[in-house]
Amino acid sequence: MxxxxxxxxxxxxxxxxxxxxxxxxxxxxxxxxxxxxxxxxxxxxxxxxxxxxxxxxxxxxxxxxxxxxxxxxxxxxxxxxxxxxxxxxxxxxxxxxxxxxxxxxxxxxxxxxxxxxxxxxxxxxxxxxxxxxxxxxxxxxxxxxxxxxxxxxxxxxxxxxxxxxxxxxxxxxxxxxxxxxxxxxxxxxxTADRSKKVSIVETLGLDALGLLKDRNFLMFFVASVLICIPLAFYYQNTNPFLSEIGVDNPTGLMTIGQASEVLFMLLLPFFFKRFGFKLTIIAGMLAWTIRYLLFAYGDSGELIFMLLTGIALHGICYDFFFVSGQIYTDFKAGSKYKSSAQGLITLATYGVGMLIGFYVAGLITNAYLTGEKMHDWETIWIYPAAFAFLVMLLFALFFKNEKIDKKDIEI
Missing domain, CATH: 1.20.1250.20 (MFS general substrate transporter like domains)
Incomplete structure (x- = not known):
């Protein structure tokens, strides 16, 4: 190039x-x-x-x-x-x-x-x-x-x-x-052959639904959809939360999460090879729980370090779950369903999962409105923390560890 x-x-x-x-x-x-x-x-x-x-x-x-x-x-x-x-x-x-x-x-x-x-x-x-x-x-x-x-x-x-x-x-x-x-x-x-008809099922990646017959992939698929509910809380509520409690430069501080994403993207191959897919995914989901507990009990004064730590965990939350998940999906799909399987996961997470997540986040946030533009944030953040922990437990119990060849985890 x-x-x-x-x-x-x-x-x-x-x-x-x-x-x-x-x-x-x-x-x-x-x-x-x-x-x-x-x-x-x-x-x-x-x-x-x-x-x-x-x-x-x-x-x-x-x-x-x-x-x-x-x-x-x-x-x-x-x-x-x-x-x-x-x-x-x-x-x-x-x-x-x-x-x-x-x-x-x-x-x-x-x-x-x-x-x-x-x-x-x-x-x-x-x-x-x-x-x-x-x-x-x-x-x-x-x-x-x-x-x-x-x-x-x-x-x-x-x-x-x-x-x-x-x-x-x-x-x-x-x-x-x-x-x-x-x-x-x-x-x-x-790149597609225009003479070949492509069905709606293929376009949406739904021809990869056969992968759900595999118990492990089904468990990962369900966990991917469910973990998007706490993810929606982060996207929707973090900036209003920081602004409302009086944190200076909230948008600038949130960029710590993106810097963290770059760092942990570099660390992911080592972690993936050293501890395997299951522990990597579990670490990602546990990070969601820790992050929201830090948000719940931190403040804009002496405990602001808790908020900053929660933001900095974005790299683990996102990379260890979603990027690892893309690698795992590619491994399970094989050559036949590589593109379709990635499309299916994207549709399930950023489509269906996040749609449910934003709706739930809106209802819970509105339920704990304590005054004009004021919320009971401690209680609000407990919900995604508990939900992420529950999803992690389900995944840990029902996902059977499996080995992925080194050649399949190149990032």
Whole structure:
């Protein structure tokens, strides 16, 4: 890969996740403070991510893989997204905002697969080359959070003055730039045989359902769906929680989680080979429980270290469960169902699992509303902590340890 293409792909990844991290992290805080949204309405807005994940395979499988170059569809979707983000910036109430965020997530979620397709198409050895490109996405997410806190949009005065709306303007500009920039990316033509009919079952990865006959994979599949419920609490509640209890620069501090993700991604191969898949997954789920207990009993004063530690556990929570799960899925699927199995897990987690999770998180958060924009956070965080621990116990009891060949765990 020459330097120009490497630069193009790195910038593409940076912008892709700068855009997502630049508004999604502070969404709950913005909706609560600026659009007077209820906790249930906030959970409904976050669930648009799940609807986007459910619809994305249709766009990728039925359009991108068969008829048009991936970089062109990427460009069009981001240009459409730029318009929707700008309209979200101008919204003044939740009723007006919701259809815009739903439309945006339907446009954005397919781009996560498209940037990977564009990248892989330029690589001779993706196992070695992709991580260098993908890490710029994490850097983009971190930079977005730091910019928001540096400009004090998420500070107490900024929230009261409605400055968080400028996050949508910022990422609208970035999305427009990425949309135009995408047309300069290396050509990535469709790979599917257009003469061959592809069923909806294959498009959604449902032809891999046969893998559920394997007891171990079924247990992993169920655990993957269930663990998305506590995951939804993190995405939906962390920024509003930190803001509400008076933590300074909450969005900037949350980037510690992304830095942690990079670190533990590097440590994952060692941990995976040393302790095996089952213990790695259990460590990931246990980290969810510890994180939420730290959130429940920490505060913005002397115990703020507990909150920071909980945020820093994001690397273990995400990498040890979800990345390990992708490796395990690839191992179990074999050559016949590699793509379908990954699609099935994505649909089950970011689609169905997160959809349920955001709904549950909204109901529980709303149930412990103690005053205007005030919550009983200690009790709220106990729920995902207990649920993650229960899922971990079920997995530990019913998942039978199995050996995965070293060649199958290359990251």
């Amino acid at each position: 020459n330097k120009l293409i490497r630069f193009q792909l790195s910038l593409m990844m940076f912008l892709e996740f700068f855009i997502w991290g630049g508004w999604f992290v502070t969404l709950g805080t913005y909706l609560g403070y600026n659009l007077e949204a209820t906790d249930v309405q906030i959970s409904t807005a976050f669930s648009t991510q799940s609807w986007g994940a459910i619809i994305a395979p249709f766009i990728i499988g039925l359009i991108a893989d068969r008829f048009f170059n991936a970089e062109r569809i990427l460009g069009i979707l981001h240009l459409v997204g730029a318009v929707l983000l700008y309209l979200m910036y101008q919204s003044t109430d939740f009723i007006e905002f919701y259809p815009l965020v739903l439309g945006y997530m339907i446009a954005y979620m397919p781009t996560l697969a498209l940037v990977n397709s564009v990248s892989f198409n330029q690589m001779k050895d993706p196992a070695k080359e992709f991580s260098f490109i993908r890490v710029f996405g994490t850097v983009g997410w971190i930079v977005a959070g730091l910019v928001i806190s540096w400009l004090s949009w998420d500070a107490a005065e900024g929230r009261q003055d409605g400055l968080l709306k400028y996050t949508f303007l910022m990422v609208s500009i970035a999305s427009a730039f990425l949309g135009l920039f995408s047309f300069t990316l290396p050509k990535t033509p469709p």
